[in-house]
Amino acid sequence: MAASCMLRSSFLSPNPNLHQQQSPAKSNPTFFFTPIKATSSSSSSSSTGDAAAAISKSPLLQKNRRPADENIREEARRDVSSHNFSARYVPFNADPNSNEWYSLDEIIYRSRSGGLLDVQHNMDALKKFDGQYWRSLFDSRVGKTTWPYGSGVWSKKEWVLPEIDSDDIVSAFEGNSNLFWAERFGKQFLGMNDLWVKHCGISHTGSFKDLGMTVLVSQVNRLRKMHKPVVGVGCASTGDTSAALSAYCASAGIPSIVFLPANKISMAQLVQPIANGAFVLSIDTDFDGCMQLIREVTAELPIYLANSLNSLRLEGQKTAAIEILQQFEWEVPDWVIVPGGNLGNIYAFYKGFHMCKELGLVDRIPRLVCAQAANANPLYLHYKSGWKDFKAVKANTTFASAIQIGDPVSIDRAVYALKKSNGIVEEATEEELMDAMAQADSTGMFICPHTGVALTALSKLRKAGVIGPTDRTVVVSTAHGLKFTQSKVDYHSKEIKNMECRFANPPVQVKADFGSVMDVLKKYLLSKNSKF
Numbered sequence: 411m412a413a414s415c416m417l418r419s420s421f422l423s424p425n426p427n428l429h430q431q432q433s434p435a436k437s438n439p440t441f442f443f444t445p446i447k448a449t450s451s452s453s454s455s456s457s458t459g460d461a462a463a464a465i466s467k468s469p470l471l472q473k474n475r476r477p478a479d480e481n482i483r484e485e486a487r488r489d490v491s492s493h494n495f496s497a498r499y500v501p502f503n504a505d506p507n508s509n510e511w512y513s514l515d516e517i518i519y520r521s522r523s524g525g526l527l528d529v530q531h532n533m534d535a536l537k538k539f540d541g542q543y544w545r546s547l548f549d550s551r552v553g554k555t556t557w558p559y560g561s562g563v564w565s566k567k568e569w570v571l572p573e574i575d576s577d578d579i580v581s582a583f584e585g586n587s588n589l590f591w592a593e594r595f596g597k598q599f600l601g602m603n604d605l606w607v608k609h610c611g612i613s614h615t616g617s618f619k620d621l622g623m624t625v626l627v628s629q630v631n632r633l634r635k636m637h638k639p640v641v642g643v644g645c646a647s648t649g650d651t652s653a654a655l656s657a658y659c660a661s662a663g664i665p666s667i668v669f670l671p672a673n674k675i676s677m678a679q680l681v682q683p684i685a686n687g688a689f690v691l692s693i694d695t696d697f698d699g700c701m702q703l704i705r706e707v708t709a710e711l712p713i714y715l716a717n718s719l720n721s722l723r724l725e726g727q728k729t730a731a732i733e734i735l736q737q738f739e740w741e742v743p744d745w746v747i748v749p750g751g752n753l754g755n756i757y758a759f760y761k762g763f764h765m766c767k768e769l770g771l772v773d774r775i776p777r778l779v780c781a782q783a784a785n786a787n788p789l790y791l792h793y794k795s796g797w798k799d800f801k802a803v804k805a806n807t808t809f810a811s812a813i814q815i816g817d818p819v820s821i822d823r824a825v826y827a828l829k830k831s832n833g834i835v836e837e838a839t840e841e842e843l844m845d846a847m848a849q850a851d852s853t854g855m856f857i858c859p860h861t862g863v864a865l866t867a868l869s870k871l872r873k874a875g876v877i878g879p880t881d882r883t884v885v886v887s888t889a890h891g892l893k894f895t896q897s898k899v900d901y902h903s904k905e906i907k908n909m910e911c912r913f914a915n916p917p918v919q920v921k922a923d924f925g926s927v928m929d930v931l932k933k934y935l936l937s938k939n940s941k942f
C-alpha cells in the first residue's frame with residue numbers, strides 16, 4: 411500500500427504535464443514534494459527497493475536542466491513550497507504539561523529553570539506521512555547536487571529545520587559519509603563478522619561537527635537577515651567545533667570567534683580556524699574553562715553560541731543516525747558505539763534513531779554505547795555509580811584530546827539517551843586507546859584516537875560477551891586521523907612514557923647501498939613467509 415505512495419521530491423522542477431495524484435496513504439498534502447502514483451506494475455508492493463526503482467525510472471522524475479545563467483540556489487528558489495511542518499524549542503525532557511516553548515528565531519540556549527533545551531518537531535504533521543514515504547523521499551535525494559538536498563543533513567530538511575528558507579542555508583554538502591565493513595579488524599581482533607565503521611570524519615572539515623554546524627550557521631544566517639542582534643558566532647573548542655564553525659561562517663561571510671585551550675589541541679586543528687579567518691583566542695585554561703568563558707561572553711555580547719549546548723547543532727548531528735539506517739536499507743543494527751566528550755552527540759544519535767522509529771521508518775532502535783577516555787570519564791563514573799549524583803571531574807591529558815572534557819554540558823541528554831536505549835558506558839586507558847588505534851590502522855584504517863576509544867569499548871564488551879560475534883555493530887569514527895598525526899608519530903616512535911607501544915611500526919634506518927637494502931628486505935620477507 412505504502413509503496414504506491416511514490417514521491418516526487420522537492421528538487422524536481424514542476425512538470426506542467428504531470429498528472430498529480432493524491433497520496434493514497436494519507437490526505438492530500440500541498441507539500442513541496444508531490445506524491446505520485448507508482449509506475450511499477452505492483453502498486454501494492456511495499457518494498458523500498460520497488461519504490462526506489464520506480465522513482466528512478468519514472469519519466470516524471472527527469473530533472474529539467476536549469477538555464478546556464480541560473481545557479482543551484484536560484485533554481486531552488488523556483489521551488490515554491492507550502493507545508494505545515496514546524497519546530498520550536500522546548501525545555502529538554504519537559505513535563506508533558508509544560509507550555510514553555512520558544513521560536514527557533516529567538517536567541518535562547520536555556521529554559522526558564524536554567525535547564526537544557528531541545529528542538530521539538532510537529533510530529534503530528536510529520537506523521538501525516540508513513541514510514542515508507544519518508545524512506546523513499548530520503549533515498550531519492552542521496553548523491554544529488556540539487557540545492558540543498560545534496561547535503562546528507564538537508565536531504566532530511568523536513569526533520570531538521572523545516573521552516574528555513576533554502577536560500578538561507580549554508581552548506582558544503584556535508585553528510586552522506588561512508589559506512590564501511592571493517593572486515594579484517596572485525597575478524598582478526600574481535601571474531602566479528604558484521605562490524606562497521608561510520609566514518610563521520612570524512613567530511614568538509616574532518617569531523618562530525620560539520621553536520622551540526624551547517625544547521626547552526628544556516629539559522630544564524632537567517633537571524634542576521636531578520637536583523638537579529640548577531641554580530642558574530644563563538645564557541646569553545648577542543649579543535650573540531652572551532653574548525654567547523656570557522657569554515658561555515660567563512661563560507662557565509664559571518665565573523666567567527668573561537669576560544670581554544672592553549673597547547674591542548676593538535677596543530678592540524680589549530681590551523682583550521684586560523685586559515686578560515688576566525689578570531690582565535692588561545693586561552694591558558696582547559697576546555698571546561700573555555701566553555702565557561704564563552705557562556706559568560708555570549709550572555710553579554712551579540713555573539714551567538716555555537717557549542718552543542720545550543721540544541722540546533724544536534725538537529726544536524728542526528729542525521730548521521732538516520733543515514734546509518736538508510737545505508738543498511740532501513741535495517742537496524744544491534745549496537746552503535748560513539749565516543750563521548752561534551753556529550754551532545756550521543757543524544758543526537760538517540761534522537762535520530764528514535765525519530766525514525768516514531769515515524770515508522772524502523773521498528774526498533776539500536777543499543778547505544780558511549781565510550782570515554784579514562785582520563786576524562788565523568789559519564790563513565792556516573793554510569794558505574796548507578797546514575798547516582800553526577801560529579802564533574804578535572805579532565806587529565808589524553809591522546810583523545812578532543813574529548814578531554816570533565817564537565818560536559820549535555821550530561822542530562824546523554825543519561826536520557828543511554829537509559830532509553832538500554833545503553834552502556836565504557837572507558838579506555840591511554841594504552842588501550844592507542845593500541846586499538848594502531849591495530850585498526852594496521853588493517854587499513856587511519857583513525858583518530860577518539861575512534862580508538864570507541865574500538866576499545868567494543869573490544870571490552872566483546873570480551874565480556876555482551877556484544878556477540880554476529881551482532882551487527884557500528885563504531886562511529888568522529889574525526890579524520892590526519893588531524894591527529896602527532897599521536898601516531900609518538901606511538902610508532904615508541905616515544906610515549908610508560909607505554910609499551912606494542913604495535914609500533916617504526917621505519918628501518920638503512921645504509922644507501924644495495925647489499926644493506928637486500929639484507930633488510932630478505933629479513934622482512936622471511937618474517938612474513940617462512941617458505942622464502
Ligand SMILES: Cc1ncc(COP(=O)(O)O)c(C=O)c1O
Nearest residue numbers: 750751752753754755812888889
Ligand atoms: C573527534 C571527536 N570525537 C568525539 C567528540 C565527542 O562528541 P560530544 O562532545 O558530542 O560528546 C568530539 C567533541 O567533543 C570530537 O571532536
Ligand SMILES: N[C@@H](CCOP(=O)(O)O)C(=O)O
Nearest residue numbers: 647648649650651717718752
Ligand atoms: N570536541 C568538541 C568539544 C566541544 O563540543 P561541542 O559539540 O559542544 O561543540 C570540539 O571539537 O570542540
